Amino acid sequence: MIVGIDLGTTNCACAIYRNGAVEMIPNSLGHVLTPSAVSVDEKDNVLTGLAARERQSTHADRTVTAFKRYMGSEHVTKLGKHSFGPEELSALMLRSLKADAEAYLGEPVSEAIITVPAYFNNKQRKATKRAGAIAGLTVERLINEPTAAALAYGIHQRDQQSRFLVFDLGGGTFDVSIIEIFDGVIEVRASAGDNRLGGEDFNEVIIERVRRKFAAELKNDLTANELYQRLREAAERARRALSEAQSTRFSFVWKDQAFETEITADEFEQDSERLVARLREPVLRSMRDSNVPVASLDEIILVGGATRMKLVRKAVTLMFQRFPAANINPDEAVARGAAIQGALKARNADLAEVVLTDVCPYSLGVESGERQASGQTLLGLFTPILERNNVIPASREHVFSTMDDYQTHVKMRIYQGESRWVKDNIFLGELSVPVPRARAGLASIKCRLSYDINGLLEVDVEVAETGVQKNLIIADREGVSDQDMEVRRKALAKLKVHPRETESNKAALARAGRCYENCTGDQREFVARLIGQFEAVLAKQDPRECESARAELTAVLDQIEGQVFL
Amino acid sequence: MQQSCWQVLGIEPTGDEALIRARYAAKLKQTNPEDNPDGFKVLRSAYETALQEARWRAAYASDSDDDDARYDDEDSEDRPDGTARIEARVAPVPFAPLPEPAPAHSAPLAHASLEPEPFDGIPAAEAPAPPDELIAAHRAACLALQSALAAHANTWALMAAFDLVIKSPAMQRIEVYTDTESWLIELLHQERPASALLLDPAITFFGWNDSDFLHARDGGASIIDLRTSIALEQDTASFLARLRDRRHEFHAAYQETATRRHERGLFTRLASLPRLRLVRRFLDYVDQKMPYAHHWLDADAVAWWHARRRRFAAPAMLGRWAVWGAFIALCIALYAALAPRTAPDGTSKMQPVLLQGFVRQLCIDAAIAPPPREAANAASHCQTALRNTPQSLLLKSYYGVNLARQKDYAGAMARFDEVLAISPLDPFALYGRGLMRLRALSSVEQSLGAQDLGDALALDPTIGALFASFGLAPGAVYTPSAAPPAFPFRPIPAHDQPRGPANPVxxxxxxxxxxxxxxxxxxxxxxxxxxxxxxxxxxxxxxxxxxxxxxxxxxxxxxxxxxxxxxxxxxxxxxxxxxxxxxxxxxxxxxxxxx
Structure with a gap:
C-alpha cells in the first residue's frame, strides 16, 4: 500500500487510492486535515496536530508551527527540554499521519509518496526525504504539489485534450504549473514558484496592522513571542472570516486586557498589495517558459487553502480574465494527487494508460569564467547546462575550455539556481579533473548533467584530449550516513507520544485552555468551571462518559468563539 | 547508431503536430520514464526535435506559398482550398483566435517598429474597434507615451505618461503585461536619447535587473545594457573633459594617444618615449575603467604604444636595449676622451649641450607650477635656455609667463610682442599680451588688451583656462584652495567659484x-x-x-x-x-x- 501524503506548512493530509477511487484518510479526531504543529507538554509528552496547535497561543515556547519553512536549513527549535531540527519535526508529523493511516486501513503502512512545493530546491527535497526515513516510511517518490493537484484534476479527463494552469498558494509556499493533457499523457510544461510566499505572509499583514493600531498600549510587549503567537492565531481567524465577509472583528486578550478592532476587506486588500504583486512573477515566468498563451488555457485551478482568500481569487480573475475552476477542493487536491501517483507507481491496472511527465523547475549548471574584450576576467559566472523546465529524466552536455595557460586541473563546481552569479545560487557539489598542459582555450572538457526521475543528479566530466573521465553522483542522502539516520530514528522513537486514543480529549482540553486565556470576566470563570468539570470526568477514565462530556464542552466552546478551523 | 527523430517515432517526416503527439503518446506508454529512463530520454528528444521541425515545415510551407495566398487569407472563407491552408498555418502555433482583445492591443507593437513615423500615422480607425474599454484606455496610454517620447516632451509629461501606462488597470492581465513589456523594450531602444529618463523606472517596474538569467536573456538585459552604456558614455565624457586639463596626471598620455603619430614631428615622437610608463598606466586605466574613452583615442597611436609596450616588456628586449645603451655610452666616452679641447674659453662644449634640455624644462615647469613656488629663478632659467635656442617661440612665451608672475609686466609684454612679431595669430601670446595690457594704466591700453583677449579666445576658447592655471586671469589673480590635491602631482581644485543658489518655486x-x-x-x-x-x-x-x-x-x-x-x-x-x-x-x- 502506498499512501499519498501532503506535508503542508499549515496542514497535512493523507490519502490512498484503492478500488478505483481516492479515499481521504481521517485522523483520530475524524478530520481530514491535520494541522502541522508539534508541542511538548509539561510531562514531556509530544503532541501533534490540532491538540498541539491549540496550545500555540497558550504555550508559545513549547509549541511550533510552520516549520516547513525551515526545511533544508540548520534551524533548531527548542521545545521544553528537547530540541528538534525541521526534519525531526516533519518526521513527527509523518509518524502521526502514518499511525492514522494504519488505523484506517487496518494494515501496516511503510511506503509513501510525499509532496513538496515545486520550487523546493535540492536541499529542501533531500531534507523532506530524510524526514520520511526518520519516520520509518520508505519515500517512494517526492512529487511536486501542483503536479499532484494536476493529477487529481486531470485523471478524470485523461482522454480529452486540455491545458490548464495550477495556481497553488499554500500556507508558506507558492507554485504555478502549466499542465497539458493529451492521449493519456499528463505533461507538466513548466513550473515556477516563490518559496517564501503563502497564507502566513498574509497573516503577517494583519498582525502588522493590529500592532500599529495598538502600538501605544502594547509598546513594552510588541516583540514578545507569546503575544505574536496570540495575534497570529487571531489573524488566521480574521483572514478566514474575510474570505466571506466584508469586515470582521479582531479581538484578543493580553495581560487580562481585551483588545478589539475591526478589519475590513478593503483595508486588508490595501495592505496586501505588495504580496499580491508578488503572485504575478511566477505566473509570468511559467507562461514565458512554457510558451503557452493565456488564451489557450482551458482552466485555472486554484489549490491550497490560501486561494480561498477573496483578494487572491480577484487577482487571478484579473490576471487571466476568467473565473477559476470551482469544482475541486483546494485542501485535498494535493493529497489526492499524491495517492494517484502512488497508484501509478504501483502500476495499478486502472491507470495503466496514464503516463505523467514532470519537469525540473530550476536550472542546473556549473561555475564558469569569461574573458572580456577589455582583457578583464569575470569569475563566478553561472553557466546553465540543464535549463529549467526540461522534462525529466533528462541529460544535457556542454563543452568548456581552459581559461589559463598551462593550467593543470579544472574544477567543476555544480550549482542550482537562476542567477547569473553562482554566489546567488545553491552549491551542490564539485569535482576536479586533470587537463593536458596547453595554452588557454586549447583543452576542452565535456560536462554532462543527468537528472533522473528521483531527483538524482549525475555529473560526467570528460577531457576530450586525454579521454580522462570522472563521475559524481549527487545523491539524495549525501552527507548523512545510514548509521546517522538510524540514530536519529531511535532518538525520535524514544520520545513519549501522547496515546492516540486520548488525543481528542487532549485537543479539547487545549482548546479550552486557549479559550480561557482569550476571555475576560464572567466568561472566563465560566470556562474555568467547564475545564474543571471536564478534567473530573477524564479522571474517571470511562470512555463513553468522556465522549459525551467532550461533545458538550466542544458545543459550548463553539458558542463562545465560533467553530474550530483547520 | 544515431536514429533520426522520425525513425524513433516511427513515422514519415511530417508537419502535422497532432500526428507527432499521438505517436509520442503511444510510444510513451511503452517507454515509461519510470522503467526505461534512457529510452525515454531518446524518445523525448526525438519528440522535441520533431515538433520543432514540424513548426519549421509549416512556417516554410506557408512562406513559400505564392504571395496572393497571404493577401487573400482575410476573405478566403469561401475558397475551396483556402480553409485547409489556413488550418495548416494556424496549427503550428496553438493560439486560438482570441475572444480577448489581444490583437487590438498588439497594434502599438506594430507601430513601434515603424518608428520614427509621425503620430498621425496611427489612425484610430485602422485598428479594429476594441471590445474592451480597459484595453482601449491602455492602448491610448501606450500611444500617448510613444508620442511624448517622439516629441521630446518634458520630464513631467513623460513620467506622467509612463505612470499612466504601468498603472492602467489592463496591466493586471498577464497578456497585456507581457505585450506591453516587449513593446516597451523596443520603444526604449528606438527613442534612445529621449528614453534615458524612463530606463530606471521601467527597469524597477518590470524587474529586469532581477537575477534570473532566462528572463534577462529575453530582452530585459538589453535595457540594462542600454542603461549601462548611457551611464558609461556620460562618465567617459566627464573623464575626457578632465583629461583635457593640462594639470591632469594623464594629460600628457592623453595627448600622446589622441593625436595621430604621423601628424607629429620627429622630435615630439622621440620626446614621447620616456612617457612609456605613464602611457602604459593610462591605457590600463582606460581599459579597466573607461573602455568607451577608446573612441576618442587614435587607434593607430594606441596600437603604436601597445607595440612599444610589448617590446619593452619582453625581458630579452631589455637586455638588447641595455647592450645598445652601453655601446652608445662607450662611444660618447671615447669622443669625450679623444676630442681635441679647442674651445677658446677653455670649458668643454659638452656641458651646455647636455644641460640645454634640462634648463628648458626648468623654464616651462616653473611657468606651469602653482604660484607659491618661487618664480624668481624661473625667468633666469628661461633666459639661459633662450641663449641656447634664441629662436624658440615656446620658450619666449613661457619666459613671458614667468616674468608676468614676477609682476614684471613690461618685460612680459615685450616677450609676447616678440612672439607676435613672428607669429601674429598665436593665441597664447595674444592672450598674454592682452593680460599685460589690462594691467597698464592707460585706458587706451586696457581697451586694446580687452581686444587682444577677445581675439585670443576666438582663436582658442580654452586658452583662458590655461592662463588661469598659471595663476594669470583677467580679474583677480587665482589662488588655489588649501584642499589636499586630488592627484598625486598637480592639484585640481573642485571649483574657483561655487555654484550659485538654486531657488525653485x-x-x-x-x-x-x-x-x-x-x-x-x-x-x-x-x-x-x-x-x-x-x-x-x-x-x-x-x-x-x-x-x-x-x-x-x-x-x-x-x-x-x-x-x-x-x-x-x-x-x-x-x-x-x-x-x-x-x-x-x-x-x-x-x-x-x-x-
Whole structure:
C-alpha cells in the first residue's frame, strides 16, 4: 500500500487510492486535515496536530508551527527540554499521519509518496526525504504539489485534450504549473514558484496592522513571542472570516486586557498589495517558459487553502480574465494527487494508460569564467547546462575550455539556481579533473548533467584530449550516513507520544485552555468551571462518559468563539 | 547508431503536430520514464526535435506559398482550398483566435517598429474597434507615451505618461503585461536619447535587473545594457573633459594617444618615449575603467604604444636595449676622451649641450607650477635656455609667463610682442599680451588688451583656462584652495567659484504634481542626489531617502529639483559639468490647501 501524503506548512493530509477511487484518510479526531504543529507538554509528552496547535497561543515556547519553512536549513527549535531540527519535526508529523493511516486501513503502512512545493530546491527535497526515513516510511517518490493537484484534476479527463494552469498558494509556499493533457499523457510544461510566499505572509499583514493600531498600549510587549503567537492565531481567524465577509472583528486578550478592532476587506486588500504583486512573477515566468498563451488555457485551478482568500481569487480573475475552476477542493487536491501517483507507481491496472511527465523547475549548471574584450576576467559566472523546465529524466552536455595557460586541473563546481552569479545560487557539489598542459582555450572538457526521475543528479566530466573521465553522483542522502539516520530514528522513537486514543480529549482540553486565556470576566470563570468539570470526568477514565462530556464542552466552546478551523 | 527523430517515432517526416503527439503518446506508454529512463530520454528528444521541425515545415510551407495566398487569407472563407491552408498555418502555433482583445492591443507593437513615423500615422480607425474599454484606455496610454517620447516632451509629461501606462488597470492581465513589456523594450531602444529618463523606472517596474538569467536573456538585459552604456558614455565624457586639463596626471598620455603619430614631428615622437610608463598606466586605466574613452583615442597611436609596450616588456628586449645603451655610452666616452679641447674659453662644449634640455624644462615647469613656488629663478632659467635656442617661440612665451608672475609686466609684454612679431595669430601670446595690457594704466591700453583677449579666445576658447592655471586671469589673480590635491602631482581644485543658489518655486510645482499624480500632501523631508549640469539645471536626480515614504514626496522633490535653475560653479572660468550633489528638501504644510 502506498499512501499519498501532503506535508503542508499549515496542514497535512493523507490519502490512498484503492478500488478505483481516492479515499481521504481521517485522523483520530475524524478530520481530514491535520494541522502541522508539534508541542511538548509539561510531562514531556509530544503532541501533534490540532491538540498541539491549540496550545500555540497558550504555550508559545513549547509549541511550533510552520516549520516547513525551515526545511533544508540548520534551524533548531527548542521545545521544553528537547530540541528538534525541521526534519525531526516533519518526521513527527509523518509518524502521526502514518499511525492514522494504519488505523484506517487496518494494515501496516511503510511506503509513501510525499509532496513538496515545486520550487523546493535540492536541499529542501533531500531534507523532506530524510524526514520520511526518520519516520520509518520508505519515500517512494517526492512529487511536486501542483503536479499532484494536476493529477487529481486531470485523471478524470485523461482522454480529452486540455491545458490548464495550477495556481497553488499554500500556507508558506507558492507554485504555478502549466499542465497539458493529451492521449493519456499528463505533461507538466513548466513550473515556477516563490518559496517564501503563502497564507502566513498574509497573516503577517494583519498582525502588522493590529500592532500599529495598538502600538501605544502594547509598546513594552510588541516583540514578545507569546503575544505574536496570540495575534497570529487571531489573524488566521480574521483572514478566514474575510474570505466571506466584508469586515470582521479582531479581538484578543493580553495581560487580562481585551483588545478589539475591526478589519475590513478593503483595508486588508490595501495592505496586501505588495504580496499580491508578488503572485504575478511566477505566473509570468511559467507562461514565458512554457510558451503557452493565456488564451489557450482551458482552466485555472486554484489549490491550497490560501486561494480561498477573496483578494487572491480577484487577482487571478484579473490576471487571466476568467473565473477559476470551482469544482475541486483546494485542501485535498494535493493529497489526492499524491495517492494517484502512488497508484501509478504501483502500476495499478486502472491507470495503466496514464503516463505523467514532470519537469525540473530550476536550472542546473556549473561555475564558469569569461574573458572580456577589455582583457578583464569575470569569475563566478553561472553557466546553465540543464535549463529549467526540461522534462525529466533528462541529460544535457556542454563543452568548456581552459581559461589559463598551462593550467593543470579544472574544477567543476555544480550549482542550482537562476542567477547569473553562482554566489546567488545553491552549491551542490564539485569535482576536479586533470587537463593536458596547453595554452588557454586549447583543452576542452565535456560536462554532462543527468537528472533522473528521483531527483538524482549525475555529473560526467570528460577531457576530450586525454579521454580522462570522472563521475559524481549527487545523491539524495549525501552527507548523512545510514548509521546517522538510524540514530536519529531511535532518538525520535524514544520520545513519549501522547496515546492516540486520548488525543481528542487532549485537543479539547487545549482548546479550552486557549479559550480561557482569550476571555475576560464572567466568561472566563465560566470556562474555568467547564475545564474543571471536564478534567473530573477524564479522571474517571470511562470512555463513553468522556465522549459525551467532550461533545458538550466542544458545543459550548463553539458558542463562545465560533467553530474550530483547520 | 544515431536514429533520426522520425525513425524513433516511427513515422514519415511530417508537419502535422497532432500526428507527432499521438505517436509520442503511444510510444510513451511503452517507454515509461519510470522503467526505461534512457529510452525515454531518446524518445523525448526525438519528440522535441520533431515538433520543432514540424513548426519549421509549416512556417516554410506557408512562406513559400505564392504571395496572393497571404493577401487573400482575410476573405478566403469561401475558397475551396483556402480553409485547409489556413488550418495548416494556424496549427503550428496553438493560439486560438482570441475572444480577448489581444490583437487590438498588439497594434502599438506594430507601430513601434515603424518608428520614427509621425503620430498621425496611427489612425484610430485602422485598428479594429476594441471590445474592451480597459484595453482601449491602455492602448491610448501606450500611444500617448510613444508620442511624448517622439516629441521630446518634458520630464513631467513623460513620467506622467509612463505612470499612466504601468498603472492602467489592463496591466493586471498577464497578456497585456507581457505585450506591453516587449513593446516597451523596443520603444526604449528606438527613442534612445529621449528614453534615458524612463530606463530606471521601467527597469524597477518590470524587474529586469532581477537575477534570473532566462528572463534577462529575453530582452530585459538589453535595457540594462542600454542603461549601462548611457551611464558609461556620460562618465567617459566627464573623464575626457578632465583629461583635457593640462594639470591632469594623464594629460600628457592623453595627448600622446589622441593625436595621430604621423601628424607629429620627429622630435615630439622621440620626446614621447620616456612617457612609456605613464602611457602604459593610462591605457590600463582606460581599459579597466573607461573602455568607451577608446573612441576618442587614435587607434593607430594606441596600437603604436601597445607595440612599444610589448617590446619593452619582453625581458630579452631589455637586455638588447641595455647592450645598445652601453655601446652608445662607450662611444660618447671615447669622443669625450679623444676630442681635441679647442674651445677658446677653455670649458668643454659638452656641458651646455647636455644641460640645454634640462634648463628648458626648468623654464616651462616653473611657468606651469602653482604660484607659491618661487618664480624668481624661473625667468633666469628661461633666459639661459633662450641663449641656447634664441629662436624658440615656446620658450619666449613661457619666459613671458614667468616674468608676468614676477609682476614684471613690461618685460612680459615685450616677450609676447616678440612672439607676435613672428607669429601674429598665436593665441597664447595674444592672450598674454592682452593680460599685460589690462594691467597698464592707460585706458587706451586696457581697451586694446580687452581686444587682444577677445581675439585670443576666438582663436582658442580654452586658452583662458590655461592662463588661469598659471595663476594669470583677467580679474583677480587665482589662488588655489588649501584642499589636499586630488592627484598625486598637480592639484585640481573642485571649483574657483561655487555654484550659485538654486531657488525653485515649490508651490506651483506641488500644485502641478497634485494635478498629475495622486500626491498626498504631507510634511516631510526628502534627500535627493542629482548631477549639477553646466547648463544650470539638476539632472538625473534620484531619491536617496524620503520620509514619510510612498506618499509621492520624492517624486515631487525630483520635479522641484528639475525646475530649479542656478549659476553653475566655475573652474578656470568655465562652468563645470556633472557635479554630483546631495539636495535636501523639506516640505512644510501651509495653511492654504493646494488648489
Amino acid at each position: 515649490g508651490q506651483s510645482v506641488f500644485d502641478e504634481a497634485y494635478a498629475y499624480f495622486n500626491v498626498t500632501p504631507a510634511a516631510g523631508n526628502v534627500l535627493l542626489e542629482c548631477l549639477a549640469r553646466s547648463s544650470g539645471v539638476f539632472e538625473q536626480c534620484r531619491i536617496v531617502s524620503e520620509s514619510p515614504a510612498r506618499l509621492g514626496l520624492g517624486e515631487v522633490a525630483i520635479r522641484i529639483a528639475a525646475n530649479a535653475r542656478f549659476t553653475p560653479a566655475l573652474l578656470n572660468g568655465a562652468p563645470i559639468d556633472n557635479v554630483p550633489e546631495s539636495l535636501r528638501l523639506s516640505f512644510i504644510l501651509s495653511d492654504t490647501p493646494p488648489k
